[in-house]
Structures are given as structure tokens and as C-alpha cells.
Amino acid sequence: MNLIPWKNKSVEEAARGVGPMSTLRADMDRLFENFVREPFGAIDWPFGGAAGWSPAVDLAETDAEYTVRAELPGLEPGDLDISVTENRLMLSGEKKEKTERTEKGVYHSESRYGSFCRSIPLPGAIDSSNVNAEFKNGVLTVHLAKSPENTPKRIEVKVAEG
């Protein structure tokens, strides 16, 4: 038996990572982290709302292209809709539940289902005719070639004569 004063109990629980206080705390942490990471982006409201979900996304660049990767487990390429403008990539789709949920019971549920839409601003112009996407094992990779004006050019410094 643990002798923990009642008023300290939730703190103890939170510290051990169990109990409703800890769940709330994790939600708050996630909300705060998302806000810090993407202050003007879509806020992924937690607290288990039916507001849909938002896949995790990576954006990387090389000299020639931008690469966007998104974690989309359980989607099929046909469920995905990808469109581009000159400086924006839009991903939308729907994660369908493949399993019958009504049959007997759901004991534990952490996955999010339903439709999502995510608009990813790109830092520079792209060549929208040169975009290709591949989907493998639940990860979408989109390669977006930079427009020629946007690719860095090496400028050689000539030594002035005289």
C-alpha cells in the first residue's frame, strides 16, 4: 500500500505516465508542440474530437528538388489526392476502416480514421509539370523538381585583369 496523500495522487500518476491526468497532459503537450512547430498551420486539435486527423509530414530539399514524405498507413494509392500549385502541395484523402467495428467490441483504439486534408507550403517555386509521387508500405514520397529560376546557380568570380 502506498501512502500518498490524495491531493498528490494525480501528480504521482502523471509522473508515472498513467491515469487521466497524464492523458490530458500528453494532449496538452502535443498541442503546444504543434503550435510551436507550425504556428500558422492547421492546428491539430486533440482531445479525441471527430475533427479528423492530419498525417505527419517531412519536407526536405536538395539543390534540384523538394521531397515531401507523409505517413499514411492503411491508405491505398487510390484513396489519395495530390495536387500542386507553384508553391504549395495539397494532400487529401480518406483513411477507410477495413475492419468491422460493429461486430463485438473495440477494446482499445488509437488509430485515427476518416478524411484528412493538408496543405504544405513550399519555400520556393517548383516546376509543376515535373512532380512524381510514389507510395510504399504506407509512406507517400512526392518529388517536386524546383523550377529552373529557383535552383541555385554557381557564380564564378573572375579575377579582374589590370
Add this chain to the structure above:
Amino acid sequence: MLDQQTNVSEQSPSCEETRSDRCYRPNVDILEKENELYLVADVPGALADKIDVDFADGVLTVHAPVEPASDDGRRYLVREFGKGDYRRSFRVSEQIDPSGITAEFVDGVLTLHLPKAESVKPRKIAVRAS
């Protein structure tokens, strides 16, 4: 942590693990059918042929390695998901038949089927009229 009735509950490692690479805890759903429980885990990016489902001492462990990072010359501008293997363990009660556990992997989702032991399956008893 999970409902006692589920027959499957999360198991934290009994000793401290010494692992240098990062591990991620996949999201799972646990559902029940008449003859089985099944567990659906999101493991995007996992390599189908490297997934390891292991059952020992009543603990079911899922380990799903992902493709090693090849970030040649790439500079990250936004990074929301890290790369690392997925690992999670569950304690399975005796009401599950461990020899019948099967797994499948489609589009980044791993599904484990945990058949119920014969003794706990619902059985219909026919009433004979005398």
C-alpha cells in the same frame, strides 16, 4: 492500462533496454470478433520481410524495422516524423491460443489475429426435448 477483459494488455519492458537507436511505439487498435481478438498496428514505412512478431512467456512483441535513412545531401525544412524501428509489447492472457497467432502486413498496417482458446469460445448447448 487496458481493460482487464481484453485478454491483451500492454507490457512495459521488465528491464531497462539498452538500445542505441530510437524506437517508436506504433498506434494500435484492439478489437474482438467471436473467435478471435485482433490487433491493428500502424507501422508506416516498415519493411514487410523484416517484421518480427515474437511470443514468449505470455508476452507478444512486435518489432518492425524501417528502411535505414538515406538522406544523402538532403536538408530538412520540416520534420514531423523521425525514422526508427517500431516496437511494442503486449501481455496476452491464457485465453488466447498462442500457436494460432497469425499476422499480415498491407500498406503500412500490420494486423495480428489472436485466436481465442477453445475453452473460452462461446458454445451453444442444444436443448433436447424429452
